[in-house]
Amino acid sequence: MYHGWFVVGVAFLVMFVNYGVRSTQTVLIKGFSNDLHVGRAAASLPFTVCVLVYAFLAPVTGRLIDRFGPRWVMVGGAFLSGLGLWMCSRVHSLAGLVFFFGIVFGVGGNGIGLVPSNTSVAMWFRRRLGLALGLATMGIGFGTMILPRLTGMVQAHYGWRASFQFLGYAALALVFPAFVFLRGRKGEGGGDEPHKDSPVLDGMKGGGEGRPAGLTLRDALRTPSFWYLFWGFVLIVVALYGIMVHQVPYATDRGISRSWAEWSVVFYGATSILGRFYFGRLSDRTREKKNALYPACFILTAAIVLFFFVDRVWILAVFAAVFGFGFAAYGPVIPAACAEVFGKDNLGAIFGAVTTGGALGGAAGPVVTGFIFDRSGNYLGAWILALICVLVSTLLFSRVRIVRGEVDRASHG
Numbered sequence: 001m002y003h004g005w006f007v008v009g010v011a012f013l014v015m016f017v018n019y020g021v022r023s024t025q026t027v028l029i030k031g032f033s034n035d036l037h038v039g040r041a042a043a044s045l046p047f048t049v050c051v052l053v054y055a056f057l058a059p060v061t062g063r064l065i066d067r068f069g070p071r072w073v074m075v076g077g078a079f080l081s082g083l084g085l086w087m088c089s090r091v092h093s094l095a096g097l098v099f100f101f102g103i104v105f106g107v108g109g110n111g112i113g114l115v116p117s118n119t120s121v122a123m124w125f126r127r128r129l130g131l132a133l134g135l136a137t138m139g140i141g142f143g144t145m146i147l148p149r150l151t152g153m154v155q156a157h158y159g160w161r162a163s164f165q166f167l168g169y170a171a172l173a174l175v176f177p178a179f180v181f182l183r184g185r186k187g188e189g190g191g192d193e194p195h196k197d198s199p200v201l202d203g204m205k206g207g208g209e210g211r212p213a214g215l216t217l218r219d220a221l222r223t224p225s226f227w228y229l230f231w232g233f234v235l236i237v238v239a240l241y242g243i244m245v246h247q248v249p250y251a252t253d254r255g256i257s258r259s260w261a262e263w264s265v266v267f268y269g270a271t272s273i274l275g276r277f278y279f280g281r282l283s284d285r286t287r288e289k290k291n292a293l294y295p296a297c298f299i300l301t302a303a304i305v306l307f308f309f310v311d312r313v314w315i316l317a318v319f320a321a322v323f324g325f326g327f328a329a330y331g332p333v334i335p336a337a338c339a340e341v342f343g344k345d346n347l348g349a350i351f352g353a354v355t356t357g358g359a360l361g362g363a364a365g366p367v368v369t370g371f372i373f374d375r376s377g378n379y380l381g382a383w384i385l386a387l388i389c390v391l392v393s394t395l396l397f398s399r400v401r402i403v404r405g406e407v408d409r410a411s412h413g
Helices: 004-023 025-036 045-068 071-088 094-111 114-122 129-158 160-172 175-181 217-221 224-253 258-285 289-307 313-327 330-342 347-376 380-398 404-411
Strands: none
Touching: 004 025, 004 071, 004 094, 004 114, 004 129, 004 160, 004 175, 025 094, 025 129, 025 160, 025 224, 025 258, 045 071, 045 094, 045 114, 045 347, 071 094, 071 114, 071 160, 071 175, 094 114, 114 129, 114 330, 114 347, 129 160, 129 258, 129 330, 217 347, 224 258, 224 289, 224 313, 224 330, 224 347, 224 380, 258 289, 258 313, 258 330, 289 313, 289 330, 289 380, 330 347, 347 380
8 A cells, every 4th residue: 555645644643633622622712711710812812822833833844844754743743732732731820721732732733733744745645636635634624523522521521621631642642653654754756646637747856857846935935926825824714713713602602502502513524524525636626726725715705604694503503514614625725736836845844834824814813803702792893804804815816826837947047
């Protein structure tokens, strides 16, 4: 069996835990905010700090992956993540949660996040890159579907502190598969040759005839396409994380029981699994991989409009199903688009820098949403802002162009 599929399996597991943990905040936020006597905006602070740490360290993590490979980055990330989450169960102040969840788990989460996972998968695949990334990022969907529900069950019986212990053990369990199945610095090639009709030969190093070189991070930063991807990712994640973190509080405020509100997280996690597979395959079949983002943006727009009218369980369930399918596209399509637009020679550093934009959006989204709620007493203004963010990001993604061939021709001109 081609070893690249084992790498996909490890990436699936680490994203299952990492992004499943992030999704549990919508389940835990009321518990520890009431216990620690803080408002919802303040209770979002550990999550915000975590995402900010992720934002600033993502390019560094990408460079480490490019230079040393993913094994030790993921092993260290899993250990730190488990330690930080377990220690959250011992804190008695918001500052303690900010340190252990925001900083310790934030640093560890970089080692088991999108950048090392998707970059390690991209090292092993060319023609079927979208499919491989889609399967790997399905871990996000399964994690989002399963971990919040399990965490809610643990919290219901033993409290939010026990929930953090449970999540810590889940993160520590990743050390073994990361150490055993991740090998070498890069994929050894073979088993996944590029299709003859592909407009760009993914994964090829520069120097061969007709093979465009991959850009360096410095070169990529000089292109408009990088900044269109960067700011598009910022805005879309402002919308996504603002909704995801506050979905359960919003639903309960609208008269829906806490149990059904938590089940809605399971619903969007389930449909996101289908969405990641669908959009991963779609990116392989479109002329340019970014084209797979357009239907996703349309679906998200429809979901946010529906969110305005949530006041019954069936409306919440429909929203969650549509929302989950739409937001799933960004996991496989953004890294695939980065590989196509800029090449794979320095994909870890470039994708890490683009991911910084998504992380900044993720840091801002929950706090801005909580701030709007605290000021106005409702979420209406926050959902209008989310809708605007999705529409503007669609425009920015449409401006992205494949640039690595142009840079290669210029360098040989």
